[in-house]
Amino acid sequence: MxxxxxxxxxxxxxDYYTHPTHAPTRRGRLAAVVVxxxxxxxxxxxxxxxxxxxxxxxxxxAVLIKQIDQRKRSIALRQEEVGTLTTSVSRLRREQSGxxxxxxxxxxxxxxxxxxxxxPALRVVVDSASDADDRPEGRVRDKDLQLLVNGLWQSGxxxxxxxxxxxxxxxxxxxxxxxxxxxxxxxxxxxxVTAIGSPRTLPGNFIDTTAAQLWAGYKENFxxxxxxxxxxxxxxxxxxxxxTTIRHAEVLEVSDK
Amino acid sequence: xxxxxxxxxxxxxxxxxxxxxxAGLQPYLPIAVxxxxxxxxxxxxxxxxGRFDDKVFVVSFISNVLIAALIVxxxxxxxxxxxxxxxxxxxxGIRIFSNAAAIRRHLFHA
Numbered sequence: 132m133x134x135x136x137x138x139x140x141x142x143x144x145x146d147y148y149t150h151p152t153h154a155p156t157r158r159g160r161l162a163a164v165v166v167x168x169x170x171x172x173x174x175x176x177x178x179x180x181x182x183x184x185x186x187x188x189x190x191x192x193a194v195l196i197k198q199i200d201q202r203k204r205s206i207a208l209r210q211e212e213v214g215t216l217t218t219s220v221s222r223l224r225r226e227q228s229g230x231x232x233x234x235x236x237x238x239x240x241x242x243x244x245x246x247x248x249x250x251p252a253l254r255v256v257v258d259s260a261s262d263a264d265d266r267p268e269g270r271v272r273d274k275d276l277q278l279l280v281n282g283l284w285q286s287g288x289x290x291x292x293x294x295x296x297x298x299x300x301x302x303x304x305x306x307x308x309x310x311x312x313x314x315x316x317x318x319x320x321x322x323x324v325t326a327i328g329s330p331r332t333l334p335g336n337f338i339d340t341t342a343a344q345l346w347a348g349y350k351e352n353f354x355x356x357x358x359x360x361x362x363x364x365x366x367x368x369x370x371x372x373x374x375t376t377i378r379h380a381e382v383l384e385v386s387d388k
Numbered sequence: 389x390x391x392x393x394x395x396x397x398x399x400x401x402x403x404x405x406x407x408x409x410x411a412g413l414q415p416y417l418p419i420a421v422x423x424x425x426x427x428x429x430x431x432x433x434x435x436x437x438g439r440f441d442d443k444v445f446v447v448s449f450i451s452n453v454l455i456a457a458l459i460v461x462x463x464x465x466x467x468x469x470x471x472x473x474x475x476x477x478x479x480x481g482i483r484i485f486s487n488a489a490a491i492r493r494h495l496f497h498a
Contacts, residue, residue, distance in 0.1 A: 147434045147444055159442030164394040166446050170424040171398025176409055177421045179402065 241290065244299035244370040248290050251330040252365035253337060255279060257346065258321035258356035269353040271322060273306040275346070276313075279324055280304060282342025286333050288326035290367050294318045297370035314374040321356060325365050334361055415464065416457040419476055423452040426480040429487035436494040456480070 240246035257279065260269030280298065283291055291298045296313040298304075303312070310317045326333065337343050337359070350357040409417055427449035434440040456476050463472030 147430070147437075147439045147441065147448075156442070159446075160390055162446045163442045164390050164397075166449050167391050167394030167428070168398035168401065170428060170449070171395045172402045173398075173417070173424055174421050175399050175402025176407070177417050179406060180409065180414070180417065 243375065244290065244297045245375050247367060247369045248327060249364060249366040250327040252325050252327045252362045253333050254360045254362050255324040256321050256356060256358045260354045269355055271320065273304055273311045276311060276322060277304045278342045279346060282337060282340035283324065283326040285340055286336035288328045288333060290327045292325045292367045294323055295368060297368055299370045299375050302374055314370060325367060327365060327367060330361065416460055419456045419460050419473055420453045422477055422480045423456040424449060426483050427452050429484050433487045433490045436491060
């Protein structure tokens with residue numbers, strides 16, 4: 132620690148000790164004043180500079196803080212936007228899928244028979260012969276109606292109604308005692324079968340079917356009624372709910388196709 | 389009296405003109421200030437000791453400032469500028485304190 136000791140022992144510049152003292156001169160004083168002025172100038176400068184540097188740093192900091200705040204605000208804004216957009220996307224998706232589902236349901240309802248439909252139709256009116264009570268062959272049986280309906284389906288019918296009873300995929304046509312029921316509802320003669328289908332192909336196709344030929348034979352041989360007319364426009368009602376209620380079949384998988 | 393005059397003139401010059409220190413010399417400004425302070429305290433003590441000498445004061449101030457700046461410059465070139473600055477400030481600071489203590493003893497006899 133000789134260095135520190137040295138410094139403490141001889142704090143003055145050596146020159147003050149080695150230099151012989153002499154009377155102060157004018158020049159010397161002037162030089163001292165200049166040096167003191169210079170020292171004062173130096174210190175003032177240092178102080179000024181430090182004080183000038185501080186506001187600069189603070190300004191910079193304030194600007195940075197401001198920028199951070201701005202960025203935070205814009206992030207919050209963006210996130211809000213993202214939230215709104217996500218909501219609207221899911222809403223649109225829901226709406227879209229809802230619309231699609233509705234369209235598909237309508238389409239399938241038309242096929243199954245749960246919605247009313249209208250269109251160009253073929254109207255077939257059949258009835259037992261007037262002397263059916265005496266001649267059982269002249270009576271319309273459930274099988275005859277089944278055959279007729281099957282012939283219409285075969286000819287390209289898209290929807291069929293018998294006396295106001297819309298046929299669905301589950302509609303039975305069967306005999307119940309003396310009468311015939313469709314959708315578990317008894318029919319009264321005459322039996323009016325209306326089928327919607329292409330006005331160009333449905334009548335021609337139907338005439339060629341065995342059903343039509345058979346019925347033409349019934350008309351010929353047993354004097355039964357079998358009138359086929361074309362209608363430009365017919366409206367078929369929807370099948371009642373009880374005819375389309377599913378109780379045991381479960382849907383395995385719904386595919387979009 | 390003369391010293392106070394010099395002080396006032398220096399501060400006034402700095403405040404009025406506010407000259408900018410060249411960027412290359414800015415790192416040496418604090419060291420120069422400390423060296424100048426040391427010269428001032430040494431001069432005051434020498435004056436109180438009856439040993440003050442204008443020439444010694446001027447020369448010691450200039451050489452102190454130059455040497456301090458040189459040390460810092462060399463340190464900067466070697467990459468240890470801040471450490472050497474610290475060393476210079478420690479040495480000069482010790483001198484300033486001991487001189488200030490001597491001045492205090494002279495003035496207050498305590």
